[in-house]
Amino acid sequence: MTDRNDTLPVRLREVVLRHRRRIVLAIALLLLTLLAGTALLGLSGHFLTAAALAGSTALGFNFFGPSAGIRALTFVRILSRYAEKLLGHDATLRLARDLRVWFFRRALPLAPLGLGRFRIGELMARLMADIEAVDGVLVRALGPLLAVLSLCALATLVATLAVPAAGALLLIALMLIGALAPWLAARSVAALEGERAEARMRLRASVQEGIEGQQDLVAMDAASAWLAALDARSREVAHWEDLRKRRLALASLAHALATAATLPAMLWVLLSAVHAERIGAAAAGGLFFMTVAVLEACSAIAPAWQAWRAAATAAGRLEEVVEPKHEAPSRGRMGAQPPAPRGALWFREVVFAWPGSARRVLDGASLRIEAGERVLVSGDSGEGKSSLLALALGLCTPQAGEVRFADDDLRTLDPALWHTRIAWLPQDAPVFSGSVRENLHLGDPDADDARLWRALAQVKLDARFHDAGDGLDTWVGENGATLSAGQARRLALARALLRDAPLLLLDEPTEGLDQDTADALMRDIATASEGRSVLIISHATLPDGVVDTRYRLRDGKLMHEDGPGSL
Incomplete structure (x- = not known):
């Protein structure tokens, strides 16, 4: 420069x-x-x-x-x-x-x-x-x-x-x-x-x-x-x-x-x-x-x-x-290999620390998510849960260990193509000022009305907009002002589900919701994500049957847990 x-x-x-x-x-x-x-x-x-x-x-x-x-x-x-x-x-x-x-x-x-x-x-x-x-x-x-x-x-x-x-x-x-x-x-x-x-x-x-x-x-x-x-x-x-x-x-x-x-x-x-x-x-x-x-x-x-x-x-x-001077850890070599259509996501002995910090938020963490498996990772704030998502998204690379998908190191994959394999629901996923249709088309611009209605049905929102009179053209307002917090979260989830991606990443999907609304949303997520690999980052207690496997992140390591919410 x-x-x-x-x-x-x-x-x-x-x-x-x-x-x-x-x-x-x-x-x-x-x-x-x-x-x-x-x-x-x-x-x-x-x-x-x-x-x-x-x-x-x-x-x-x-x-x-x-x-x-x-x-x-x-x-x-x-x-x-x-x-x-x-x-x-x-x-x-x-x-x-x-x-x-x-x-x-x-x-x-x-x-x-x-x-x-x-x-x-x-x-x-x-x-x-x-x-x-x-x-x-x-x-x-x-x-x-x-x-x-x-x-x-x-x-x-x-x-x-x-x-x-x-x-x-x-x-x-x-x-x-x-x-x-x-x-x-x-x-x-x-x-x-x-x-x-x-x-x-x-x-x-x-x-x-x-x-x-x-x-x-x-x-x-x-x-x-x-x-x-x-x-x-x-x-x-x-x-x-x-x-x-x-x-x-x-x-x-x-x-x-x-x-x-x-x-x-x-x-x-x-x-x-x-x-x-x-x-x-x-x-x-x-x-x-x-x-x-x-x-x-x-x-x-x-x-x-x-x-x-x-x-x-x-x-x-x-x-x-x-072009920040102090970026997240380097992505390393940008690969050009196309990712496989489906496969397991594997964190293998991952060591990761943020720039300027000697503390390893991940220290030998290992996790394997098989194709079609739903996994919950819980833990206290600051333990490194969001770091797992950053690594899975390919936004940064570990200092040691590796992250692989279908046995391919993420560093060898084309970043743009890799992101097409991911549907991501961030913790603060926004609802944009516009219509329901315009919000959903952000997930798939080519989706027809029938597919949009199916996505809404998957998250139990179809009746809400059928009753509104304007259907998919219903105006949701700035930051989803016309919707409740649960409805706004469901609309953001429907947008993520419209992406035909084998991997679904959910960051605190129930944040800000009451317990009944959160439980209902998580059950709908389990149904709607059938056949996809799902990584859920949450500190909340999930209802029974939502996830297949449950881990807790503590001191940089992932420990398998049995308990409510696991099959």
Whole structure:
């Protein structure tokens, strides 16, 4: 990864470069717009000077040629400006789409383990504010910087060919503005943009968490404290925004002072050239007005440079999410072998510890789940139950021992194909805002209505939605707001069962449910999962007949148990 303060990270830059043709064309149109505007002002200056001279000496003057040129340049500027906006925003929207796809594609595989270090509000801030900063890099930073740089080069060339002294003066002024304005606008930008982004993230997280926890805040009479904290976060954001604007104002002041010094000097150089008859008065007027136009265009340098550095900082923050420095243990070599259709899942003398911890949550743990067998693993919190699921999902690999499926080491299997063999019900499986059909199609996008109804019948939810009137189109609300906790859990289970996978992994499937609802759900799971291998992680007591074998995880080892819930 490259330095986030100078450029976009390498992987993220690849996403931007997918649209390089549109980006190049948009920048070319922006340059054409600037050139047309500069030429328009220069030609107007030439025309006005020549007309004034013609009027004062009573000489004949051709008004039609310059007037036609002015009208032509006006139309070119209007059309190129319109085309640049159209194409530039099209490229920006495409870039915004691809950045979000890139982010989700990289972040979602980390969700079970690697994203737990982030607050939800922080992830939302990065998804929204940081991606917005990056997807606007074309219209706010890259386009203006490159177009103005090209304009300055062409204007300096024209001035040098006409009057070398004028070209040298313009070059010095442009180099001064080009160096001073970005420096003033982006001094200590890494700290400023980083602190600004962090402050905005903390404010967004506080708002989001306050909205989610409003009932608890009211119940505990903590709303006033939360509002005070929110006010402090707002002042913090305002502080960094003011500092950013002050730096931009300093850059604008430097640009104005440089312009104020350059224009009189340029006028003196051009008048001297006219007096020495090295250039005509009308041409000198055109060069002077061209200088005015170029210096005005340079006012975009400071905000564009600030936007570029902000985008680079935001891109680095996005990379921190999808490329964490301290990941879960390495997956090791990524295999390419397709997994068998069915088989036993075998944890053989597994040793596993999380990064930064010397404690082995699994220390010589062994477990074999035969095809079609249902197994329960229980244990106290922190004993390593979820680590078993992480290993089974292939999200990490053990430091010693191995995990095998149908006698194939998981490290030799293609990860994407391996995940097609798994139906997973996480502890906090969400119900998404939408219809029943839309939620179930996440399990199998190609499932027809008959199959969806069968999945609902397996978890005893078919009658609930038949009676609702809208059937599969019944709206379930945000986080399943129209459903009870048990119904939401069953809907998530139906979604998992729709995956035609031989292995079903269930993480605390009865969490948050009352005992009667939990027992009913587990009996339905036993019936619905008939013929599949099932690994259930739970600390709850299961009803009789739900599992075939029962283990308890203690001190890193799995011990076979007999008791309620085993056959």
